[in-house]
Amino acid sequence: MSSLVLNVQGMSCGGCSGKVKKAVEAIDGVDKVDVVLETGAVTIDYHQPTLQADQFKEIIEDLGFDVVS
Amino acid sequence: MSSLVLNVQGMSCGGCSGKVKKAVEAIDGVDKVDVVLETGAVTIDYHQPTLQADQFKEIIEDLGFDVVS
Numbered sequence: 334m335s336s337l338v339l340n341v342q343g344m345s346c347g348g349c350s351g352k353v354k355k356a357v358e359a360i361d362g363v364d365k366v367d368v369v370l371e372t373g374a375v376t377i378d379y380h381q382p383t384l385q386a387d388q389f390k391e392i393i394e395d396l397g398f399d400v401v402s
Numbered sequence: 403m404s405s406l407v408l409n410v411q412g413m414s415c416g417g418c419s420g421k422v423k424k425a426v427e428a429i430d431g432v433d434k435v436d437v438v439l440e441t442g443a444v445t446i447d448y449h450q451p452t453l454q455a456d457q458f459k460e461i462i463e464d465l466g467f468d469v470v471s
Contacts, residue, residue, distance in 0.1 A: 346415030352466040397421035397465050 334364065337386060339375045343398040344368070356392050360384070373401075403433065406455060408444045412467040413437070425461050429453070442470075 344350045350368040353375060357366045362381020368374070377389055390400040413419045419437040422444060426435045431450020437443070446458055459469040 343417060343421075345417030348412060348414030349417050352412075356466065395464060397425065 334378055334380045335382070335384075337377045337379070337389070339377070339386070339389060339393070339400050340402040341368075341373045341375050341393055341398050342401055344370055344373060346370070349398070352396055353393055353398065356396055357389055360388070360392065403447055403449045404451070404453075406446050406448070406458070408446070408455070408458060408462070408469050409471040410437075410442045410444050410462055410467050411470055413439055413442060415439070418467070421465055422462055422467065425465055426458055429457070429461065 341353060344353060347370065350370045354366045354368045357363060357375070357377055362384050363377060363379045365378040367376040375393070393400050410422060413422060416439065419439045423435045423437045426432060426444070426446055431453050432446060432448045434447040436445040444462070462469050
């Protein structure tokens with residue numbers, strides 16, 4: 334299993350972080366997503382080796398948030 | 403000029419309502435967007451007669467919110 338942490342800006346309430354969590358968890362091959370609202374850290378555990386950071390970034394940016402790293 | 407009010411669910415902070423306002427205001431032909439966070443009312447003033455409610459709904463739903471009417 335692989336794990337990846339993205340730094341997401343623009344989440345300002347539980348509704349924001351919940352949307353990010355829900356959208357990333359819906360990606361095929363993703364096992365678990367933890368979002369820390371205060372820091373913007375989004376930790377993604379996944380088992381599908383073809384998944385890449387850019388795919389996660391795109392999904393999150395489509396929701397109106399910025400992925401800075 | 404035309405005006406339309408959508409009932410949007412799922413906005414729980416100023417960040418949420420700001421994303422909706424910004425995304426709808428970016429649509430060509432839209433003049434002004436007012437969002438009332440507490441009620442979910444999104445009022446859209448636009449001058450482009452070919453714009454339809456479904457286009458606004460799609461943009462808002464893409465951000466992860468529900469348009470209920």
